[in-house]
Amino acid sequence: MTDRIWLASYPPGVPADIDVAQYDSVVALMEESFRQYGSRVAYSFMGKDLTYAQTDNLSQAFGAYLQGLGLARGDRVAVMMPNVPQYPVVVAAVLRAGLVLVNVNPLYTARELEHQLKDSGAKAIVILENFATTLEKCIAATPVKHVVLCAMGDQLGLLKGALVNYVVRHSKKLVPPFNLPGAVRYNDAIARGTAGTLQRPAVKPDDMAVLQYTGGTTGVSKGAVLLHRNLVANVLQNEIWAMPLISKVPAGEQPTSVCALPLYHIFAFTYCMMLSMRMGGKLVLIPNPRDLPAMFKEMSKHRIHVMPAVNTLFNGMANHPDFRTVDWSHLKASTGGGTAVQSAVAKLWLEKTGSPILEGYGLSETSPTACGNPATATEYSGSIGIPLPNTWMKLLDDDGNEVEPGQPGEIAIKGPQVMAGYWQRPDETAKVMTPDGYFKSGDIGTMDERGFFRIVDRKKDMVLVSGFNVFPTELEDVVSQHPGVMECACVGVPDAKTGEAVKLVIVKKDPSLSEADVRAYCRENLTGYKQPKIIEFRTELPKTPVGKILRRELREK
Numbered sequence: 001m002t003d004r005i006w007l008a009s010y011p012p013g014v015p016a017d018i019d020v021a022q023y024d025s026v027v028a029l030m031e032e033s034f035r036q037y038g039s040r041v042a043y044s045f046m047g048k049d050l051t052y053a054q055t056d057n058l059s060q061a062f063g064a065y066l067q068g069l070g071l072a073r074g075d076r077v078a079v080m081m082p083n084v085p086q087y088p089v090v091v092a093a094v095l096r097a098g099l100v101l102v103n104v105n106p107l108y109t110a111r112e113l114e115h116q117l118k119d120s121g122a123k124a125i126v127i128l129e130n131f132a133t134t135l136e137k138c139i140a141a142t143p144v145k146h147v148v149l150c151a152m153g154d155q156l157g158l159l160k161g162a163l164v165n166y167v168v169r170h171s172k173k174l175v176p177p178f179n180l181p182g183a184v185r186y187n188d189a190i191a192r193g194t195a196g197t198l199q200r201p202a203v204k205p206d207d208m209a210v211l212q213y214t215g216g217t218t219g220v221s222k223g224a225v226l227l228h229r230n231l232v233a234n235v236l237q238n239e240i241w242a243m244p245l246i247s248k249v250p251a252g253e254q255p256t257s258v259c260a261l262p263l264y265h266i267f268a269f270t271y272c273m274m275l276s277m278r279m280g281g282k283l284v285l286i287p288n289p290r291d292l293p294a295m296f297k298e299m300s301k302h303r304i305h306v307m308p309a310v311n312t313l314f315n316g317m318a319n320h321p322d323f324r325t326v327d328w329s330h331l332k333a334s335t336g337g338g339t340a341v342q343s344a345v346a347k348l349w350l351e352k353t354g355s356p357i358l359e360g361y362g363l364s365e366t367s368p369t370a371c372g373n374p375a376t377a378t379e380y381s382g383s384i385g386i387p388l389p390n391t392w393m394k395l396l397d398d399d400g401n402e403v404e405p406g407q408p409g410e411i412a413i414k415g416p417q418v419m420a421g422y423w424q425r426p427d428e429t430a431k432v433m434t435p436d437g438y439f440k441s442g443d444i445g446t447m448d449e450r451g452f453f454r455i456v457d458r459k460k461d462m463v464l465v466s467g468f469n470v471f472p473t474e475l476e477d478v479v480s481q482h483p484g485v486m487e488c489a490c491v492g493v494p495d496a497k498t499g500e501a502v503k504l505v506i507v508k509k510d511p512s513l514s515e516a517d518v519r520a521y522c523r524e525n526l527t528g529y530k531q532p533k534i535i536e537f538r539t540e541l542p543k544t545p546v547g548k549i550l551r552r553e554l555r556e557k
Contacts, residue, residue: 004016004387004392004451005449005450005451006386006387006450006451006452007451008450008451009374009386009450009451009452010374010386011244011374011375011376013243013244014240014241014243014244014374014389015240015389016389017389017390018236018237018240018389018390019236020229020232020233020236020237020390020416021205021229022236023232024202024203024204024205024228025095025203025204025205025207025209025228025229025232026095026203026209026228026231026232026235026274027095027096027203027228028203029232029235029274029277029278030092030095030096030277031056031096033052033277033278033280034052034053034055034056036052036280037052037280038051038052038053038056039051039052039053040052040254040280040282041254041282042054042055042088042276042277042282042283043055043085043088043282043283043285044282044283044284044285044302045083045084045085045155045156045284045285045287046156046160046164046298047160047301048085048155048156048157048160050085050089050155052277052280055088055089055092056092058089058093058190059089059090059091059092059093059096060093060096060193060198061093061190061191061193061194061196061198062089062090062093062189062190062193063092063093063094063096063097063193063198064097064193064194064196064197064198064199065093065189065190065192065193065196066093066094066097066099066124066193067097067196067198067199068192068193068196069124069146071097071099071123071124071146073098073099073201074098074099074100074207074208075099075100075123075124076099076100076101076102076120076121076122076123076211077090077094077099077100077101077102077122077123077124077125077126078102078104078116078117078120078122078124078125078126078127078144079091079094079101079102079103079104079125079126079127079264080104080105080106080108080113080125080126080127080128080131080135080264081106081126081127081128081150081263081264082106082128082262082263082287082288083259083260083262083263083268083285083286083287084128084150084152084154084155084285084287085154085155085285086126086150086154086155086186087263087273087285088263088273088277088283089155090126091273095203095209095228096198096200097198097199097201098201098203098207100208100209100210100211101209101210101211102116102120102122102210102211102213102223103210103211103212103213103263103264103265103266103269104116104117104125104213104264105262105264105545106127106128106130106131106262106264106545107131107545108134109134110134110135110137110138111138112221113134113135113138114138114141114142115220115221116213116221116223117138117139117142117143117144118141118142118143119221119223119423119424120211120213120223120423121143122142122143122144123143123144123145123146124144124145124146124147124148125144125146125147125148126148126150126186127147127148127149127150128149128150128151128152129149129150129151129175129178130152130168130174130175130176132149132175132178132180132183133176133177133178135147135178135180136178136179136180139180146184147180147182147183147184148183148184148185148186148189149180149183149184149185149186150186151165151168151185151186152164152165152168152287153165153168154186154187203228204228205227205228205229205232206227206228206229206420207227207228208225208226208227208228208420209226209227209228209230209231210226210231210269211223211224211225211226211423212224212226212266212269212364213364214363214364214365222422222423222425222428223422223423223424224364224365224419224422224423225419225420225421225422225423226367226419226420227419227420229416230367230416230417230418230419230420231270231274231367231417233367233390233415233416233417234270234366234367234368234369234416234417235270235274235275235278236278237369237388237389237390237391237415237417238270238271238275238369238388239275239278239279240389241369241372241375241388241389242275242306242333242375243375244374244375244376245306245332245333245375246279246305246306246332246333248332249305249332253303253305254280254281254282255276255279255280255281255282255305255306256281256282256283256284256302256303256304256305256306257272257275257276257281257282257283257284257304257305257306257307257308258284258286258299258304258306258307258308259272259273259276259283259284259285259286259308260286260289260295260309260313261289261308261309261310261313261338261546261547262545262546265338265545265546266362266363266364266367266368267308267337267338267362267368267546268308270367270368270369271308271335271337271368271369272308276306281306282302284298284299284302284304286298286299289313289547292316292317292320292322293320293322296317296320296322296323296325296326297322297325299326300325300326300327303327303330304326304327304328304330304331305330305331305332305333306331306332306333306335307331307333307334307335307355308334308335308336308337309334309335309336309547310336310337310338310339310546310547310548311336311338311339311340311341311342311345311547312339312487312543312547312548312549313547314334314336314341314345314346314349314357315342315345315348315486315487318345318348318349318352319348319486319509323352328352328353328354328355329354331353331354331355332355333355333358333375334349334353334355334356334357334358335357335358335359335360335372336357336358336359336360337359337360337361337362337368337369338546338547338548339546339547339548339549340359340455340473340476340477341357341359341380342476342477342480342481343380343382343477343480343481344477344480344481345357345480346380347380350379350380356377356378356379356380357380358372358373358374358375358377358380358385359372359373359380359381359383359384359385360372360373360384360385361384361385361453361455362417363441364419365418365419365432365439365441366413366415366417366418366419366439367417367418367419368417369388369417370387370388370391370393370413370415370417371384371385371386371387371388371391371393371453372384372385372386372388373385373386374386381452382454382477383448383452383453383454384445384453384454384455385452385453386450386451386452386453387413387415387451387453388415390415390416391413391414391415391417392413392414392415392438393411393412393413393414393447393453394409394411394412394438395407395408395409395410395411395412395445395446395447396409396410396412396434396438396440397409397410398410400434405447405449406446406447406448407446408444408445408446408456409444409445409446410440410441410442410443410444410445410459411440411441411443411444411445411453411455412434412438412439412440412441413438413439413441414436414437414438414439418437418439419439421433442458442459442460443455443457443458443459444456444457444458444459444462444471455473456471456473456474457471457472457473457474461473461491461492461551462492463490463491463492463500463501463502464492464499464500465492465495465498465499465500465501465502465529465530466498466499466529467499468529470490470492470502470529470530472489472490472491472492472551474530475490475502475504475526475530475532476488476489476490478522478525478526479504479506479518479521479522482513482517482518482521483509483510484508484509484510484512484513484517485506485507485508485509485513485518486506486507486508486509487506487507487541487549488504488505488506488507488541489504489505489541489549489551489554490502490503490504490505490532490551491503491505491551491554491555492555493533493534493555495533498529501533501534502530502531502532502533502534503532503533503534503535503536503554503555504518504522504532504534504535504536505536505537505538505541505554506518506535506536506537506538507537507538507539507540507541508537513537515535515537518532518535519531519532519535541554542554
């Protein structure tokens, strides 16, 4: 697509293209923020603040420690932690030492962790002690030689840190017994590194920065190779895109974002941590967003300007009795991503906060943001917006040809944020990259005459009922608008008569909601072939730690 028709919908002041090559590496971008904002708070966690200068010093020490282990440029270091202040310190340390970061989901099983450590060839891992028992079960089968153990209270000072660690280990019993001989404690590693000096390798734009593993919903989990230039580009793209909103933060007030999404996930990694650092913002770290009362208690201490979340988190927050304990009057940006935002949730959020949810779209393979709704939008649109500066998108049919306007096709993306490929999997890379450099997302979308894209569905989630395509996202959006429904998910199940049939799984908001009510509502709002054949009620839906509903598990059951 040579004609970027969406440029006419760009907000004033947002250019078609920006200079994404103004920094050689993520390191250069980070170090500029350390210098510029040294005295500002970078991270706030459990009532304790960490400044940019402290993050700078700690990461230099930890980077020197890693180099002292004999780790050489390009070696991989796995990080397996929730949102604790050690995370951004370790990220900065790994990248400044010329090493490669491997983000690991802390809720992985031993089998999943073993696969990722072996596949990435990680020589070291930094892990929260709560998950050390998982590592113990698989470490012998991996190339990992060095283990650094973090604890929840490491960065909270002597007294508070000791108290928090005691509660986590003994009162709440959140640290199962483990045995990892030779493991070094985080604070000891910092102390050792402080005695050394960080050697600064010249990090280049085409050097690998992060191995970001895709969730594995499409089979075996693959590592997307994100280069320094990919991440730098996406931070700068997100910055210019968010500028119309961020510029509304009053002068002299530090932009403050909530990081409730897990930092190992690319959405939080780039959009929360890296973007906040770029803007000299304060990031409020939430280690467990499932504990909404604790999250609201933490948020009530801050003036919140930016709230990135996924649909399930927006929904859970807006429906929680503690919602009003937070002052939402300063909120400038509510950003939805990770999975489709439902219109009923967006409507409720706007009513309660006055801030529209602006949905964006991206993948691990695109660092992640490819497109988003303009920051000047005043209401939820149901679309994923328009491509960011320097980004091209088009829709392809099964043969790789561009589809006619208005027709659904597979979303393909080209831009400086697109990965270099899958780690050591040229065959898998070849499947998703087109000869002209577009990445095929696996998502089916449409584009309107103004260049706004909509997700119709994932290729693999489409349900084929008697030859008719049923897109679960559409059905879920309709059903979730029923006042008695808290949340729902739709999957296809085998059916002797129609090939596949629609199965609908619902979590009730109103306990009196019956199957007959749902069927009557569906008949009123959905055409015949989209009607659910099976309706099941549950108390909760299976989800990834990021809040994506696991349709696969609903199919299997």
